Structure formats: structure tokens, C-alpha cells
Amino acid sequence: MVETATPSPAPKAPATNKLNLTLADYKGSPSTLCDGCGHDAITSQIIKAFWELSIEPHQVAKLSGIGCSSKTPAYFLSRAHGFNSVHGRMPSVATGTHMANHKLITIGVSGDGDTASIGLGQFGHLIRRNIPMVYIVENNGVYGLTKGQFSATADVGSTLKDGTVNRQSAIDLCGLAIELGCGFVARSFAGDPKQLVALIKAALAHEGTAVLDVISPCVTFNNHEGSTKSYKHAKEMDRPLHELGFIPFYEQITVDYEPGTVQDVEMHDGSHLRLKKLGHDYDPTDRFAADRAIHQSHKDGTLLTGLLFHDKDLPSWTQLNNLVDQPLSRLSQEQLRPKKEVLDEIMKSLT
Amino acid sequence: MKTLARDSKDMTEDKKLIVNDFSIHVATVNGSGSQSSNTVLLRSIFQMGIPVSGKNLFPSNIMGLPTWFTIRVNKDGYIARKKEVDILVAMNPQTAIEDVKELRPGTVCVSPIELNLDKIRDDVKHYQVPFGELASQATDNVKLKKLVTNIIYVGVVAELLEIDQAEIDRAIEAQFEGKQKAIDLNKKAAMIGREWAKENLKKADPYKVERLDLTKGKIIIDGNQAAAIGCMMAGVSAVTWYPITPSSSLCEYLIDYLHKYRVDKDGKNTFAVVQAEDELAAVGMAIGAGWAGARSMTSTSGPGISLMSEFCGFAYFTEIPVVIFDVQRVGPSTGLPTRTSQADLLSTYFLSHGDTKHVVLLPNSVGECYEFAMAAFDLAERLQQPVFVLTDLDIGMNNWMSDPFVYPEKPFDRGKVLNAEQLEKAGGFARYKDVDGDGIAYRTLPGTEHPKAGYFVRGSGHNENAAYSERPEDYVKLMDRLLKKLETAKQYVPQPVIEQNKDAKVGILAFGSTHWAIEETRDQLSREAKLPTSYCRVRSLPFTDGVQKFVEDHDHVYVVEQNRDGQMLDLLRLEMPQLATKLRSVKHYNGLPVDAESITTQILEQEKNV
Structure with a gap:
């Protein structure tokens, strides 16, 4: 008797995106951060956003400064070129990278120490130049890598583990970014993956500097009672401005909502960020309203999350600099070295 | 005896004429437009075929402080600064008395008559000129009077030295190219000065120019402009900079040239420029651009080099190309x-924390x-x-x-870069x-279309695969490879x-702008002290074998440099300690070109003590 083996069901192939790549293709090396670190939650959403948008990993440049947050580019998109630069200076390296190759999709990951203290100057000037890139601040209110000193985003009254109270005012990076003229400013929380992934996608679709300040609790040094950047505190005080959905440019926009309950914000590439109202009216294209809402949240001690401000009309550095379409890094000697007649002409003018 | 200008002692009495060998020192107030006039004077002599050099000794100020311009005319082609002044044009009332007091007897002094400089010294040859009156003849415009005064002294000096008026006119046309009104006014004012001098001054000094044929086909240019042309021809595509004297004009020239000559047929730029917020950002951008495959550069001076220190160590350790100019001050x-x-030699060679040594190029001329x-x-x-190019203000x-x-003629060397196909x-x-x-590994550029192209740049320890590593053997391997x-x-x-003189036991070693004085020094030593010398001009760090051999081949070597501590000497001692006793130091560090x-x-003082 011939036994015929019952064919075992083929293992279920992992889901792929439009490039036929799996989610695993967008991962990096294993994280070496503490278990439960907010940064790892953000890394997961970065991976998810790039995968779902079917972005070619080799077209991405991922950069960072120094600190726990700045280690994370090693943990996503291992096929992309990565650059862990010097403390607080990632914006300049990102600017140079963009100058050399404006076709790259640039994402920078920084922390509150890296951005709000040593890197405040470069952060400001990056925004002023409006270099197209996603700039994520993984904000936990402390210096994790040097064992828990206050950072400049620590709230007044917040305490360290040993009970030391912060008396100095906090720098609100979103408020500052709006003041500096940033065209895309959002805040989120590592504990709200749905909101976070939608905002990362929208930031990727924005042609200009997109600042995303994400409260990302430090489980080791700043997750205690008395901290205003703990999971518990953030969860309790989180006040989302709206419920978010991201509709990429290649998908049909459907209208299945009550008029007046939803606002679609159009991104440069034709994608939309759909804002579903939650109780109150908020217009993210109104700079004054954004400023007021942020100040009000300081007063109330709440964590205001969502798309705080968006200005689609702000020209990017690239639009203003009249570059050839080809990346400068790809230009040939024929394109880069002027002909002999040019040197002759210059020499003649000097005789 | 009265010492009025026209009556003062005739200095030519018992002297021969001195042709094409003197220096003119023009003292003015900065911001008064004297730079244009001085350039006209310089160029007109140059156009007569006579070797000439000009040095601007200016204050760190925009307007109102004293500034001096020295022009050296030398038939033998010596173009280093000459210490002695032969002709002073004392236009600055603030400094005139001091300037005149410092002159050697017999020097020529051209000055505004109202300064009464003849009352200060009667042993110099005064030519006193009513500049105010002459300026009024040139223009009614009060604002312009001050400016035309400068070109009037050019006219006076041209008459005294016998510079052709046609050459003055040509130099004015070049200086004010495209501004016909300015050309006309300046030509007129120069002529007024010249005519007045012809009628009122009796030539009573030995200096004059005579046409030669030694500058034909030559150009006049400053080093920053020359470096800018070099950068453009090298195909620079990312320029990131922060203004600082004396380097600002390098990037300014470069940006002008790029906008003129590096725009493609569709009117698009084949370059990008950012004026950064500081030097830290400037070099960070240049490094980012170098990593991503552009030919990137920044330019600065000493304080900027200090600020770039951390990033330069990073680029050294992570192996990213970038070109940095330091125009030293x-x-x-x-x-x-x-x-x-x-004086930035040591700090640049070792720039940054940790073990670092950089490649440093040391040009001596505009050509280099x-x-x-x-x-x-x-x-x-x-x-x-990173590769540094160290020039200086001079x-x-x-x-x-x-x-x-x-x-x-040489094509670009883009180094070891792998593309997708090679990967x-x-x-x-x-x-x-x-x-x-x-020791040189292969790199890929961001954006290379291959799943294995990506790698991770990190300032922390890393192994051959660019993965994080703190293993002692990985670190040692990396540092040894660097x-x-x-x-x-x-x-x-x-x-x-190297100019080897077979009769010489004494060597001279120098670098950069010091070269021009060395040429003259060697002639002086051989002519006046019968001391033949060999000469080694170092053009880069690290030292190559030729430098060591040069020191070995001579009894002793004078290391000549423009800093207080003898930085080149220190470096030679450090890298060739066995030859340290052969090295002697000659230093000059007062801020003026040596x-x-x-x-x-x-050198002669030290030779006495052998």
C-alpha cells in the first residue's frame, strides 16, 4: 500500500508591501535599550510607517546625534545608510546629506538633551532653512545615557528619582518650532501607536522640516511618581486633539463621515491626514490657535497631542535653491568641471 | 634754512638713480576708498612689465582706523615684504607724525601740505601737495572729494616715478570696469594730480620706474581667489561656510564663480551653498555632504578650526572626505x-580629541x-x-x-566607491x-540601489562591518589601519x-608664504656672507621621506616659520628625534609678513655662535 503523505499546509507567507518586502525587511539590529523603553515603541512605529508606505529602504538616510534616542537608527531599516553623528549636531549633517542628494528620504532621531540643550541652535537653524526631513524628538525629560540628569524639557515641579525638584522652565520644542516657522509640528506619545504611526506617515509626506515631539518615557530614570514624563502621567494627561488616519496618495479618499466632524489635511505628495474631531474644534493651519492651545496645555498641565500646526505653502530649502534634478552626488566630471574656455576667461580678466 | 617742500635738499645729489627697486608705503584711513587707488598704482607698474607685489596692512575695522598699503617694486622679482620704506605717501593725519618719524633719512615723503610734515623731519625729501584744493578742481561733490583725493596721490606719484599715464588710465578702467562715470572721474583726478606735480614739484629723489618685459602674460590675484578657482575646477558641489576674516573672501569668490560658471543649460545649479549658523554647523554640513557623495568644502580661520575640532575627529575616525581651508591669522x-x-600648524595637524593626525597641505603661492x-x-x-589646506592672510x-x-589635465580621483553593480x-x-x-577601505554612497549598500556610520568603536564594537582588538586594528x-x-x-646646493652645509627649511622671503634671504646670505644654503620647502604633512633626507644631508638646518613656538620645528623633532640636534629655529611672529x-x-647671528 502506498502511503501518500498528506501535504502539510504551506507556511503562511508573511505579508508584503507594494515592493514585495516584508515588515522584517524594514527592521534593524536588536535594540540594546532598557526593556519597556518608550524609544523602542517609537522604533516599531517608524518601521511600520516606512513599510506600509512602501518606501525603498535604500532611498533612506537615517541620522541621529548622541544619547539613548540617537542609538535607535541602528534598530530600524538596516538596509538604509545610517549616521550616528556628534552630540546635538545631527541637523547639520542632515543638511549636508540633503545638499548632496536631495532625492534621499531623510529621517533624524534625536532626544530632548540632544535637541533642547546642546543642539538647540542647530535645531533652530534646520527649521529656519526648512530642510526636507522628518525630525523625531524622543522626549523623556532626562539624560538617560548619563544616568538620569534633568534635561531642558523637564517640567517645573517634576522630580528626579532622588526627589530633586526641577525649578527651571521647560523648553516646549513644538511651541519653539512653530515660533521658528516650522511647517509641520506634531506631538505624540510612545504609548499611542495608532496616532504616532499616522503622524510619522504624514511627516514623511511633508516637503520641509517636519518636527515630531514624542513623549517617550524613560523606564529607568524617569518613570516614577513625581515625574511628568512617566507612562502613567502621560496616559492620564494625554489630550489628543483629534483622531488620526493617514490616507496615502495612492489610495482613494472616501467620504463616509458626518459633515463637520472631519478635516482632511493635504500633504505635498497628495496624501491626506484625516483629523476626526474629538469634542472641540481645532484648526491645525491656524498658527495663533496652535500657539494658544500649547500655552493653555501648559497651564492645565495636560499633554496636547496630534497635529499641532501645518503650513503647506512654506517653500523648502530645496525649492529655493534651484538645484539640478539629479543628486549632486551623482554628477559627472563633465558636469562638475568647467571647460578650459572658462579658466581662460578668468585668467584673461586677471592680467 | 627753510625746509619747504620745493626747497628741501636734493636727495639725488651724490646718488645714482634707483630704477625699479623700491617700496612705496601708503598710509590712509580705512574705508576711505584707498584700496582702489592703491590697486591702480600697483597694476599700472605691473602693466609696465615690472615685477611688483602689494600688501595691505589693515585694521580689524570697517571705517576710520589707520591702514597701510605697501607696494614693492623689484626688478629681480623679489616679492616678499620689504622692511624699509623708500617712499611714504602719508595721507592719514592720525598717523602721519609717527609714520614720518620712523623713516630713514633720505626717504621720500608725499603728504598733504597742511600737515606740515616738513616741520617734523627735514632730513627726508618732502613733496607737499594741496590735495584739498586739487580735489575741488576734480569734483564739486563733497562726498566724492575724499575719494578722489586718493587717486590724486596716484597721479602725483605717477609723475614722480615716471609711470606712463596710459597705464594709469588702463588700470583705472580695469578697476572700475563697467562704471563709466567712476572711470571718467578717476582719470580726470589722476591727471590733475599729475599735471600739478609736473608744474610744481622739482624731482629730487633717485626713484623711478622703467619699462621692463618681466610681467608679460602674468596675472595678479590673491590666494583666496586662486583657491576659489581651484575649488570650482575641482568640481566642488557643496559649499558650507561661516564668515571669518581672513577667509571669507574665499567662499565669496567661489560662490560668485559657481553662479557664473556652474549653472547647467537649463539654468539649474550643479552646486549647493549654505551660509551656516557657525563653524560647527559649517563643517557638519560639509561632512554630511561628503558622506553622501558630494565634493564638499568649508573655509575658515583659526577660531573656526578650534570649533570644528570635534567634528574633524569624527570624520577622521569614520572616514569621511571633506576639504577644509584655514586661512591663518x-x-x-x-x-x-x-x-x-x-601658528595653526600643530593644532590643525592634530585637530580633535583622541589619536588624530590629518593630512595638511601647505601652499606657498597663489598658484599652489x-x-x-x-x-x-x-x-x-x-x-x-578630512584634508586641510593651510594658507595665511598674506x-x-x-x-x-x-x-x-x-x-x-588629470581626471578627478573619486576614490574607492562601490556602485550597485559592483556590490x-x-x-x-x-x-x-x-x-x-x-589602509583604505571601500565605501558606498547613500541612495545606492542595492539592499547591501547600506552601512552605519558611528563615532563609537566599530568593527570592519561598521557594527558597534568595544572589543580591544577591533579598536587597535582600526586605529592601526588609520x-x-x-x-x-x-x-x-x-x-x-628641494633645492640642493652641493657647496652648502647649511640647510633652510620653510613652508607656505615664508618662501618668498627665503628666496631673497638665500641670495643675501650667499652674496653678503658667502654662506651657500640648500632649501627644503615642505608642502604637506605628513612629512615624506625627502624631508628627513634633507635634514640628514646637512650639518644643520634653519627651520623658518611665522609663529612664536617654532611649531614646524617641534613637529620635525617629534617625527625625527634622532635629527633634533641639527635643527635650529628662526621665527617671526609680529603679525606682519616676514x-x-x-x-x-x-641666521647670521646663530652662525656666529656655531
Whole structure:
């Protein structure tokens, strides 16, 4: 008797995106951060956003400064070129990278120490130049890598583990970014993956500097009672401005909502960020309203999350600099070295 | 005896004429427009075929402080600064008395009559000129009167020295190109000065020019402009900078040239420029651009170099090409920001924390500013590391005569860069692996269309695969390979220029702008002290074998440099300790470009003590 083996069901192939790549293709090396670190939650959403948008990993440049947050580019998109630069200076390296190759999709990951203290100057000037890139601040209110000193985003009254109270005012990076003229400013929380992934996608679709300040609790040094950047505190005080959905440019926009309950914000590439109202009216294209809402949240001690401000009309550095379409890094000697007649002409003018 | 101008003693009495060999020192107030007039004077002599050089000794100020311009005319082609003043044009009332007091007897002094400088000294030859009155003849415009005064002294000096009026006119046309009104006014004013001098001054000094044929085909240019041309011809595509004297004009010239000559047929730029918020950002951008595959550069001076220190160590350790110009000035801190120096040598060679040694190029001339700018981009990409070009204020901002620059025949060296096809064939790559045994690994550029192209740059310890590593053996391997690269660099950097004199037991070693005084010093030593010398001009760091051999071949070697501590001497002692006792130091560090006489005197003094 011939036994015929019952064919075992083929293992279920992992889901792929439009490039036929799996989610695993967008991962990096294993994280070496503490278990439960907010940064790892953000890394997961970065991976998810790039995968779902079917972005070619080799077209991405991922950069960072120094600190726990700045280690994370090693943990996503291992096929992309990565650059862990010097403390607080990632914006300049990102600017140079963009100058050399404006076709790259640039994402920078920084922390509150890296951005709000040593890197405040470069952060400001990056925004002023409006270099197209996603700039994520993984904000936990402390210096994790040097064992828990206050950072400049620590709230007044917040305490360290040993009970030391912060008396100095906090720098609100979103408020500052709006003041500096940033065209895309959002805040989120590592504990709200749905909101976070939608905002990362929208930031990727924005042609200009997109600042995303994400409260990302430090489980080791700043997750205690008395901290205003703990999971518990953030969860309790989180006040989302709206419920978010991201509709990429290649998908049909459907209208299945009550008029007046939803606002679609159009991104440069034709994608939309759909804002579903939650109780109150908020217009993210109104700079004054954004400023007021942020100040009000300081007063109330709440964590205001969502798309705080968006200005689609702000020209990017690239639009203003009249570059050839080809990346400068790809230009040939024929394109880069002027002909002999040019040197002759210059020499003649000097005789 | 009265010492009025026209009656003062005739200085030519018992002297022969001195033709084409003197220096003119023009003292003015900065911001008064004297720079244009001085350039006209310089160019008109140059156009007569006579070797000439000009140095601007200016204050760190925009308007109102004293400034001096020296023009050296020399038939033998010596173009270093000359210490002595032969002709003073004392236009600045603030400094006139001091300026005149310092003159040697017999010097010529052209001055406004109302300064009454003849009352200060009667042993110099005064030519006193009613500049105010003459300016009124040239223009009714009160604002312009001050400016035309400067061109009037050019007219007076032209008459005294017998500079052709046609050459003055031509120089004015070149100086004010495209501004017909300015050309007309300046020509008129120069002529008023000349005519007045002809009618009212009795030539009573020995100095004059005579047409030669030694500048035909030559150009006049400053080093910053020359370096800018070099950068453009090298195909620079990312320029990131922060203004600082004396380097600002390098990037300013470069940006102008790029906008003129590096726009494609569709009107699009083949370059990008950012004026950064500080030097830290400037070099960070240049490094980012170098990593991503552009030919990137920044330009600065000493204080900026200090600020770039951390990033330069990073780029050295992570092996990213970038070109950095340092147009040296006197420091530390602001120091004397408008004076020249060679005191950044050590700080640049070792720039940053940890073990670092950089490749440093040391041009001596405007020609080498052009050539080394091009070489620097090739070196940076070949070696994958920062390459510094150290010039100084004297080369960078002063006018130098030069042969025209030669169009580069050598194609770009873009170094070891793998594309997608090569990656596919090789099945991947290890970013920091020494495949070829020269210490230089292969790199890929961001955006390369291959799943194995990506790698991670980190300032922390890493292994051959660019993965994080704190293993002691990985670190040692990496550091040793970086040192090997420096060894490899020796075959690519500009070699020293050595003039071996078989009769010489004494050698002179110098670098950069000091060269011009050395040429003259060697002639002085041989002529006046019968001391033949050999000469080694170091053109780069690290030292190549030729430098050591030169020291070995001589009884002793004078290391001549423009800094207080003898930085080149220190470096030679450090790298060739067995030869340390052969080395002697000659230093000049007062902020003025070094002159031959200062060097000759110091060498002869030390020779006495042998």
C-alpha cells in the first residue's frame, strides 16, 4: 500500500508591501535599550510607517546625534545608510546629506538633551532653512545615557528619582518650532501607536522640516511618581486633539463621515491626514490657535497631542535653491568641471 | 634754512638713480576708498612689465582706523615684504607724525601740505601737495572729494616715478570696469594730480620706474581667489561656510564663480551653498555632504578650526572626505584678526580629541592655492578623510603676481566607491575592511540601489562591518589601519621642493608664504656672507621621506616659520628625534609678513655662535 503523505499546509507567507518586502525587511539590529523603553515603541512605529508606505529602504538616510534616542537608527531599516553623528549636531549633517542628494528620504532621531540643550541652535537653524526631513524628538525629560540628569524639557515641579525638584522652565520644542516657522509640528506619545504611526506617515509626506515631539518615557530614570514624563502621567494627561488616519496618495479618499466632524489635511505628495474631531474644534493651519492651545496645555498641565500646526505653502530649502534634478552626488566630471574656455576667461580678466 | 617742500635738499645729489627697486608705503584711513587707488598704482607698474607685489596692512575695522598699503617694486622679482620704506605717501593725519618719524633719512615723503610734515623731519625729501584744493578742481561733490583725493596721490606719484599715464588710465578702467562715470572721474583726478606735480614739484629723489618685459602674460590675484578657482575646477558641489576674516573672501569668490560658471543649460545649479549658523554647523554640513557623495568644502580661520575640532575627529575616525581651508591669522582667540601668521600648524595637524593626525597641505603661492585646492578634493576622496589646506592672510588676501593657472589635465580621483553593480558582483562589502592593503577601505554612497549598500556610520568603536564594537582588538586594528592610511597618504600628497646646493652645509627649511622671503634671504646670505644654503620647502604633512633626507644631508638646518613656538620645528623633532640636534629655529611672529632681512639677520647671528 502506498502511503501518500498528506501535504502539510504551506507556511503562511508573511505579508508584503507594494515592493514585495516584508515588515522584517524594514527592521534593524536588536535594540540594546532598557526593556519597556518608550524609544523602542517609537522604533516599531517608524518601521511600520516606512513599510506600509512602501518606501525603498535604500532611498533612506537615517541620522541621529548622541544619547539613548540617537542609538535607535541602528534598530530600524538596516538596509538604509545610517549616521550616528556628534552630540546635538545631527541637523547639520542632515543638511549636508540633503545638499548632496536631495532625492534621499531623510529621517533624524534625536532626544530632548540632544535637541533642547546642546543642539538647540542647530535645531533652530534646520527649521529656519526648512530642510526636507522628518525630525523625531524622543522626549523623556532626562539624560538617560548619563544616568538620569534633568534635561531642558523637564517640567517645573517634576522630580528626579532622588526627589530633586526641577525649578527651571521647560523648553516646549513644538511651541519653539512653530515660533521658528516650522511647517509641520506634531506631538505624540510612545504609548499611542495608532496616532504616532499616522503622524510619522504624514511627516514623511511633508516637503520641509517636519518636527515630531514624542513623549517617550524613560523606564529607568524617569518613570516614577513625581515625574511628568512617566507612562502613567502621560496616559492620564494625554489630550489628543483629534483622531488620526493617514490616507496615502495612492489610495482613494472616501467620504463616509458626518459633515463637520472631519478635516482632511493635504500633504505635498497628495496624501491626506484625516483629523476626526474629538469634542472641540481645532484648526491645525491656524498658527495663533496652535500657539494658544500649547500655552493653555501648559497651564492645565495636560499633554496636547496630534497635529499641532501645518503650513503647506512654506517653500523648502530645496525649492529655493534651484538645484539640478539629479543628486549632486551623482554628477559627472563633465558636469562638475568647467571647460578650459572658462579658466581662460578668468585668467584673461586677471592680467 | 627753510625746509619747504620745493626747497628741501636734493636727495639725488651724490646718488645714482634707483630704477625699479623700491617700496612705496601708503598710509590712509580705512574705508576711505584707498584700496582702489592703491590697486591702480600697483597694476599700472605691473602693466609696465615690472615685477611688483602689494600688501595691505589693515585694521580689524570697517571705517576710520589707520591702514597701510605697501607696494614693492623689484626688478629681480623679489616679492616678499620689504622692511624699509623708500617712499611714504602719508595721507592719514592720525598717523602721519609717527609714520614720518620712523623713516630713514633720505626717504621720500608725499603728504598733504597742511600737515606740515616738513616741520617734523627735514632730513627726508618732502613733496607737499594741496590735495584739498586739487580735489575741488576734480569734483564739486563733497562726498566724492575724499575719494578722489586718493587717486590724486596716484597721479602725483605717477609723475614722480615716471609711470606712463596710459597705464594709469588702463588700470583705472580695469578697476572700475563697467562704471563709466567712476572711470571718467578717476582719470580726470589722476591727471590733475599729475599735471600739478609736473608744474610744481622739482624731482629730487633717485626713484623711478622703467619699462621692463618681466610681467608679460602674468596675472595678479590673491590666494583666496586662486583657491576659489581651484575649488570650482575641482568640481566642488557643496559649499558650507561661516564668515571669518581672513577667509571669507574665499567662499565669496567661489560662490560668485559657481553662479557664473556652474549653472547647467537649463539654468539649474550643479552646486549647493549654505551660509551656516557657525563653524560647527559649517563643517557638519560639509561632512554630511561628503558622506553622501558630494565634493564638499568649508573655509575658515583659526577660531573656526578650534570649533570644528570635534567634528574633524569624527570624520577622521569614520572616514569621511571633506576639504577644509584655514586661512591663518594671528591668535589665539580674536588675536590680531587682520594680521598674518603660521601658528595653526600643530593644532590643525592634530585637530580633535583622541589619536588624530590629518593630512595638511601647505601652499606657498597663489598658484599652489589653485593647485592644492584641486589636489585636496582628490586626496580627501582617495583617503576618505578630512584634508586641510593651510594658507595665511598674506597669501590669501594680498595681491600676488603669478603665471596664469594651467587647466587640469588629470581626471578627478573619486576614490574607492562601490556602485550597485559592483556590490552585486561582490555579494556585499565590509565598510571598514582593508581589502587592498593600503589602509583604505571601500565605501558606498547613500541612495545606492542595492539592499547591501547600506552601512552605519558611528563615532563609537566599530568593527570592519561598521557594527558597534568595544572589543580591544577591533579598536587597535582600526586605529592601526588609520595610521596606515597616513603612510599611504605620503605617496599622494605634494612632495617637498628641494633645492640642493652641493657647496652648502647649511640647510633652510620653510613652508607656505615664508618662501618668498627665503628666496631673497638665500641670495643675501650667499652674496653678503658667502654662506651657500640648500632649501627644503615642505608642502604637506605628513612629512615624506625627502624631508628627513634633507635634514640628514646637512650639518644643520634653519627651520623658518611665522609663529612664536617654532611649531614646524617641534613637529620635525617629534617625527625625527634622532635629527633634533641639527635643527635650529628662526621665527617671526609680529603679525606682519616676514621679510628677508629679519631672517638673514637671525641666521647670521646663530652662525656666529656655531
